[in-house]
């Protein structure tokens with residue numbers, strides 16, 4: 180029953196991120212969150228609750244900070260364990276949000292060593308980037324804006340020339356690029372242009388890890404979060420008003436688009452929430 184109510188409410192609110200732009204509306208939650216974190220040395224310097232909500236906290240409007248931080252730490256442990264990153268790697272975090280993975284990398288390092296490589300966080304959302312730049316930028320950590328329009332995350336972005344580079348990063352410069360829950364917010368054309376930019380900035384043989392909704396793995400049903408009932412080209416979308424709230428694609432389309440962009444076939448880890456793809460740049 181709770182699942183059905185949650186699903187009905189979430190379908191009535193097609194996209195939470197636009198609501199988090201109102202500081203006034205978010206103030207009560209931000210204040211409670213701030214006070215509850217203020218005595219913990221690990222948690223007190225995290226970004227405000229409204230920014231964490233904007234990037235998704237598994238429906239936990241409050242009390243999400245410890246889990247948010249530990250999920251970032253776990254991510255790096257997994258990538259280091261899989262041999263994808265080292266303490267001196269050059270890393271790009273596409274859709275870095277308000278720094279979930281950057282903070283964990285800065286706080287906990289990689290494989291017991293402090294991070295001494297180059298981390299670049301890229302995002303379309305200027306408010307989150309400003310927070311990251313102000314609190315996290317250093318010799319090893321930098322942040323850059325992606326001028327792509329998104330009805331959800333960057334609604335005021337003007338159209339950019341089709342030939343313009345989207346990612347503020349040099350060609351053939353990165354050993355590892357990851358995009359967690361970012362391609363799940365891209366309509367068809369953006370999906371392709373972002374894949375092409377990923378290939379441009381990665382060195383040959385480097386790794387791209389991305390998560391996105393794969394239609395064969397999404398579970399449909401009345402009590403499920405996603406319906407993906409609309410079509411926009413190759414994309415299945417949740418809301419025609421906010422297409423970038425959530426997009427899904429068929430497995431064959433994702434694999435073919437990645438091949439066309441210059442990636443070899445992927446290791447695919449299916450999941451009903453978001454499927455994880457690990458590609459190699461060829």
Ligand SMILES: C[S@@+](CC[C@H](N)C(=O)[O-])C[C@H]1O[C@@H](n2cnc3c(N)ncnc32)[C@H](O)[C@@H]1O
Pocket residue numbers: 233234235273274275276277279280301302303304307325327329332358359360361364365369
């Ligand atoms: C669901 S959040 C995930 C944030 C972060 N990757 C994490 O796991 O905490 C999606 C992020 O992708 C960003 N984003 C959306 N469209 C983008 C685009 N076209 N290019 C780069 N970032 C984008 C959003 O601003 C937001 O920070």
